[in-house]
Structures are given as C-alpha cells and as structure tokens.
Amino acid sequence: MTTPDRGYRPGMPLTRPLDDAAVVITGASSGIGAATAYALARHGAGVVLAARTAEALHRVAARCRELGGRALVVPTDVTDPEAVRALAAAAVAEFGRIDAWINNAAVGTVGLFDEIPVEEFRRVVAVNLLGTVYGTKAALPWLDAAGGGVLVNNASVLAEVAMPYQSAYNATKHGIRGLADTVRQELRVTGRGHISVCTVLPATIDTPFFRHAANHSGHQLTPPPPVYPPELVADTIVRLLRRPRREAYAGGAARLLGLQWRLAPALAERVLGWYTARTQFGPGPAPDDAGALFRPAAEADRLGGWHGRRRQLVRLTAAFGLAAAGTAVGTVAAMSRRTRADRP
Numbered sequence: 001m002t003t004p005d006r007g008y009r010p011g012m013p014l015t016r017p018l019d020d021a022a023v024v025i026t027g028a029s030s031g032i033g034a035a036t037a038y039a040l041a042r043h044g045a046g047v048v049l050a051a052r053t054a055e056a057l058h059r060v061a062a063r064c065r066e067l068g069g070r071a072l073v074v075p076t077d078v079t080d081p082e083a084v085r086a087l088a089a090a091a092v093a094e095f096g097r098i099d100a101w102i103n104n105a106a107v108g109t110v111g112l113f114d115e116i117p118v119e120e121f122r123r124v125v126a127v128n129l130l131g132t133v134y135g136t137k138a139a140l141p142w143l144d145a146a147g148g149g150v151l152v153n154n155a156s157v158l159a160e161v162a163m164p165y166q167s168a169y170n171a172t173k174h175g176i177r178g179l180a181d182t183v184r185q186e187l188r189v190t191g192r193g194h195i196s197v198c199t200v201l202p203a204t205i206d207t208p209f210f211r212h213a214a215n216h217s218g219h220q221l222t223p224p225p226p227v228y229p230p231e232l233v234a235d236t237i238v239r240l241l242r243r244p245r246r247e248a249y250a251g252g253a254a255r256l257l258g259l260q261w262r263l264a265p266a267l268a269e270r271v272l273g274w275y276t277a278r279t280q281f282g283p284g285p286a287p288d289d290a291g292a293l294f295r296p297a298a299e300a301d302r303l304g305g306w307h308g309r310r311r312q313l314v315r316l317t318a319a320f321g322l323a324a325a326g327t328a329v330g331t332v333a334a335m336s337r338r339t340r341a342d343r344p
Contacts, residue, residue, distance in 0.1 A: 012194045013242050014099050015148045019044030022095035023241070024087065026078050026135055027105030029056035029298035031207030032154060035230035036102060038302075039238050041069025048091040048098075050076040051105065052296035070095075078105045078131030079123075081138075088138040097146040100241050101139035103132040103176075104154040106169075107293050108209060110280075111216030113167040120214050121168045123293045128172035129179075136183060140195065148194030150241050153180050154233070157201045157254035161261045161268065163224070163276040165217055177247075184246070196244035201258065202233045203251030206303050212292035220282030224275065226253050230302050 014021050023040055027033040029051035037047045041064035049057045049064075054075040061071035072094045076087045091098050107127045109120040132153055143149035159177035162170045177199055184197040204223045207230055215221055228251040236250040249255040260268040292298075 012148050012150075012196055013244055014150060015146065015194075016099060018238075018241070021099040021241075022046045022048065022091060022097055023100040023102065024048040024050065024091050024098055024135075024139065025102045025104055026050045026076065026087075026131065027154075028060060029053045029296075030301050031209060032202070032205060032230045032233045033102075033104045034060045035234040035302045036104070036237050037064050037069075037071070038067055039231065039234040041065070041067040041071070043238070044068050044070075046070040046072070046095045048072045048074060048087070048094070050074050050078070050087050051298060052077055053298040056298040078134060079126040081134040084131075084134040084138045088142055092142060098139060098142040098149065099146055100150045100152065101135060101143065102152045102154065102237060103135040105131050106154070106156075106172075106209070107213070107291075108166065108169040109214035109216065109291070109293060110165050110221055111214075112165065115216050116168060116214075117216075120290060120293055124168035125172055127293075128169070129175045132176050132179065136179070140183075140187075143195045144192060148196075150196045150198060150244050151183075152198045152200060152237055152240055153177075154237075155180070155199045155201060157203055157249065157251075157257055159199065159201060161257050161272060163280070164273050165277070165280065198240045198244050199247045200233060200236055200240070201247060201249045201254050202236075203228055203249075203254035203257070205230050205233055205251075206305075208298070208301050208303075211305075212297055214291040214293050215286055215289050217281060218285060220284045220286045222280060222282045224279040226251070228253075 018040065023045055025033050025037055025047060028037050028049035037049060037060055040047050047064055047069055049060055049071060051057055052075065054073065057073040057075060061073050064071040074087045074090045076083050078084055088098060105127055107124055109116050109124055136151060139151055143151065153176050155176040156173045158166065158170050159173035180197050180199045187193060187195050204227045206227045210221045210223050213221060233250045236248050240248055249258060
C-alpha cells in the first residue's frame with residue numbers, strides 16, 4: 001500500500017521497460033530481498049542478487065529463472081566498499097548497465113541500549129547505514145551512465161518513528177532516510193534529476209529478520225502485529241521503479257504510525273513504546289545471542305513464520321489503531337480551534 005508523497009513531484013522512472021531492465025538487490029537471499037527479486041523476475045527483469053550466503057542466493061536465482069527472469073549471483077558483504085564496487089562492476093559486465101539499485105540489506109540487535117554490546121551496535125551501523133552508503137556510491141555513476149535510473153532504499157517505518165529495544169536499528173534507519181533526502185537534493189541541484197531516489201517505509205513484515213536478530217532482551221523475539229507479507233513491500237518497490245516517489249509506505253499500519261507521529265509526536269512516542277514493549281517479546285526466556293550479525297544464516301526463505309501474528313492480538317491492534325486515529329483527529333481539531341482563535 002503506497003501513499004502519495006507530501007509535496008513532491010514524482011521523479012523519472014526507469015528509462016526502459018522492466019523486461020529489459022537490470023536491477024541490483026542487496027540482502028537478496030531472504031525476506032523482502034528475495035520477494036522483490038521474484039516480483040521483478042515475473043516481469044522478466046534481470047536481477048543481480050547480492051548477500052553473504054552464496055547457496056541461498058543460488059536458490060533465489062533458480063526461482064527467478066523459473067519465473068521468467070534473468071539472474072546473476074554475486075556474493076557480497078555490503079560492509080566492504082570494495083566488494084560493493086565489484087558488485088556494480090559484475091552487474092554491468094553481465095547486463096551492460098544498471099537501471100535500478102535496491103539497498104535492502106539489514107540486520108538488527110534487540111535489547112536495552114545500555115545492554116547492547118558496542119561491537120554489535122557498530123555492526124548494525126556498518127550493514128544498515130554504511131552498506132546503504134556504499135551501495136549508493138557504487139550505483140550513482142552507473143545509473144547516470146545509463147541515462148537515468150532509480151535508487152530505492154528500504155528504510156522501514158522506523159526511519160520515521162521509533163520503538164524501544166531497537167536503538168541501533170532505529171538509528172540506522174533514520175540515517176538512511178536523511179541520507180536519501182540529502183542525495184536527492186544534491187542530484188537535483190547538480191543537474192542529475194534523471195536519477196530518482198526513493199525511500200520505502202514498511203510496517204512489520206513477515207521475514208526471518210526476528211529469527212536472525214541478535215537478542216539481549218532475555219525474552220523470545222516476536223514481531224509486533226499487524227504483520228504483513230513481504231510481497232507487499234516487493235510490489236511497492238516495483239511500483240516505485242515505474243513511478244518514483246520520494247517516500248512510500250508499505251502497510252496501512254506504517255501510514256497510520258507516520259501520521260500519528262507527525263501530528264502528536266509526544267503521545268505517539270508513549271503509545272508506541274507501551275505497545276511494542278508488550279508485543280515484540282514471546283512468553284519464554286532466551287539467552288543472549290549475537291544471531292546472524294557476524295555469520296550468514298539466510299536460507300532463501302521469504303517468510304519468517306510469523307503469519308499467525310496477523311491474526312493475533314486483533315483487539316489490541318484495533319484499540320491501538322483507534323487510539324492513534326482518535327489522537328490524530330483530536331490534534332487536527334485542536335490545531336483548527338487554535339487557528340480560528342488566532343484570527344483577528
């Protein structure tokens with residue numbers, strides 16, 4: 001589910017149809033990355049699949065070819081800028097150009113800020129934020145050389161809002177959003193408006209992320225509902241390639257949270273903190289674990305096995321939504337009353 005941008009005119013789309021396009025996807029070995037590769041393959045696109053786990057990438061590539069797409073596997077650690085430049089070079093050597101680049105690779109560590117090891121915080125920054133920096137640096141010259149293209153950063157709704165126990169992830173996603181805004185400005189003022197920079201803000205998505213995240217909370221990890229399928233984000237990304245926008249939400253909950261955060265940030269911070277602190281942990285204990293931060297663990301799974309969370313806690317989710325909507329309406333009404341009171 002996308003939403004129109006706030007005061008932004010859509011940028012240039014791909015300069016050629018999807019069935020003739022070459023698209024690089026990082027974090028392509030599972031979750032949203034794999035789902036996006038499949039969505040593009042159904043349109044006949046050529047996809048360049050990058051992640052740490054070669055075996056999983058080859059399974060994703062095989063499925064892409066079954067769906068009618070072309071696929072190149074380039075095992076890549078996005079924390080290594082030389083490896084990311086080599087990824088871009090391999091894509092051009094295979095397909096002759098790069099038409100779109102999707103920065104999607106991400107990891108997380110969950111726990112109180114003062115209990116997360118510094119080396120894990122640094123690793124999340126290296127993968128999520130610096131990986132996006134390196135991907136963007138590698139992509140821009142080739143997108144320019146192709147006569148235009150689209151850069152998509154998968155930033156999460158946590159680039160706009162925040163939730164407790166996710167300090168490293170929140171910080172990196174906010175950084176990705178700010179980076180995209182700045183690069184977009186620079187492209188425009190330097191005459192490179194034929195390159196579009198888009199940011200995707202998904203809600204909670206059913207991927208292996210919570211299984212692979214480092215955990216220092218003492219509890220089992222579960223994604224806060226409502227949980228959406230990864231195909232929702234994949235379809236949003238495909239639409240952005242065809243009709244770029246500055247930002248696009250994926251999932252109605254993300255749009256609602258963004259609206260709430262803008263209209264009543266202090267209250268939204270309290271409500272979302274209360275809600276996620278009670279819904280992102282399971283009933284059982286869990287030992288401290290670094291998860292897949294430092295070792296690849298992808299198995300070409302699109303889903304994380306959380307589809308049941310779409311139906312759980314329905315009343316709580318509905319209550320949160322009603323409270324958020326009510327607060328938004330109340331805030332708008334208060335602003336309207338204040339405006340009228342200020343009139344001469």
